[in-house]
Amino acid sequence: MNAVTDREKEILDIIRKDPMISQKDIAEMLGITRSSVAVHIANLMKKGAVKGKGYVLDDESYVTVIGGCNMDISGSPYGKLSGRDSNPGSVTFSPGGVGRNIAENLARLGLPVKLISVVGDDESGRRLLEETRAAGVDVSHIRKITGESTGIYLSVLDEDKDMYIAVSSMEIYDKLDTSYLLDKMPILERSRVSVFDANLSYDVIETALGMAQKNMKYLDTVSITKALRIKDLIGRFDCIKPNRLEAEAISGISAEGHSGLLKNADHFHEIGVSKVFISLGPDGTFFSDGTDRGICRALKVDIRSATGAGDAFLAGAVYAETEGFDIRDAAIFGTGASLINLASSDTINKNTSVESINKIMEGNYEINRI
Incomplete structure (x- = not known):
């Protein structure tokens, strides 16, 4: 075109x-x-x-994201976080949810993206729909349910702006069931890439995988508990992005050191996953496609909030997929997307773009092949 x-x-x-x-x-x-x-x-x-x-639009290259859409409430202390005490600090409200965050990041990178999720017919739900639509995401496939509360993710950051503890209220995701998903079959079937987060039920993810079997399928594992819930579906994804602890929980293999990371990658490749990214926090991101393996680490990081950084990385990796990047360049681009997000106090940095990512990564990374 x-x-x-x-x-x-x-x-x-x-x-x-x-x-x-x-x-x-x-x-x-x-x-x-x-x-x-x-x-x-x-x-x-x-x-x-x-x-x-x-x-009728030529949407052959669109991405479908199926996953969480909720309101993020984040508290950050002005000084050192003190447990079991009231900490002076700031509190922010912003649209969130792993799937929704990935979708917005993709839209800001210029990709047509459709989000399949669920919200309540309340003020939070209306705000989520309005702001997500304004960011360029097609929200017409989000289910809105009267009498249900939109999901809430409440997090407290420590003095280093990293998540110290969080509470999630996500019962509404049970309302995104297989019967609703069946109505969206044409959307999933025609996607170029389908992105999943593990907030949804086993049955919904299994059903969606069947609909998207001809597409590239990416998974954000979200948490240890949610990753274990769909453990036996992992091999049906083309690409996964767990953190080190989630990878260990799924594989049953220690991910400590280079040897542990390689053993985890081998396990995932053996069960069918072609691309593996394992988040190592400040130590960077391990990547493997079975041939090219290494760790991509940023040299300079400006952290205002770590919330949403992993979602931004996966969006960067999906963008790289649509552009035909190899896994090393996908890791670099994903790292840049996460850096842009880390530099913002909001869950999504409104300045995210291909240009801003390329600029922040100029001379600001190292690759350690292992």
């Missing part, structure tokens, strides 16, 4: 949200004439971005 202009991209974004919208309504939203909209749409049809009646 030929490159589209900024104005054409604005029109495509509007059409993605409402394929049956009139040219008159598009013109009013953008403050231009209806005839100008008609010209832009004609050009989009020539470029293959729009396929005609009903503005």
Whole structure:
């Protein structure tokens, strides 16, 4: 498809949200004439971005994310965190959820992305839908349920801005069941890449894997408990991103030292996973595709909040997949995405872009092949 202009991209974004919208309504939203909209749409049809009646879009390269969508509440002390005491500090509210965070990061990297999730019909749910839509994510496949509370993730950071403890209230995810997912089968089947987080039930993830069997499938394991819940499905993913403890829990093999990381990678490759990223915290990220293996580490890190950094990494790795990067370059790009996010007090850095990631990684990483 030929490159589209900024104005054409604005029109495509509007059409993605409402394929049956009139040219008159598009013109009013953008403050231009209806005839100008008609010209832009004609050009989009020539470029293959729009396929005609009903503005059917050329979405062959879109990414579908299926996972959590919740409100993040994060507290950070001004000084050293004191247990069992009231700590003066700051509290922030921001849209979160592993799946939602990945989807927003992907949208900010310029990829068409559809999010399948669930929220309550409450103020938090409405804010999540509004802000996620505004970031460029197609939220039309998110289920909204009356009488249910939107998921909440409450975290307390320590003096180093790293997560000290967290409480999650995610009962609403039980409402994203297989019957709802079956209605979304065409969306998953046509995705170029499908991204999962382990917040969802075993049955939902297993069903979705069957629908997305022809796609590249990426998994964020989220936590030890949630990773173990879907342990016997791990081999059906093309790429996984656990941290060191989650990898050990799934494989039953120590991930300490280079030898432990290699043994974990071998285990995952043997059961069917082609690409493995293991987060090592401040020590970087281990990567392996069975041939090229190593650790990518940033040399300079500005940390305002660690919340959402892992989600940003996986979004960077998915972007790398769509661009055909090898695993080493995917690790570098994912590391850059996480650095951009670490430098923001919000769950998602609004300045995330391909350009900002490339810039922050210039001379700011080392690769240790093992």
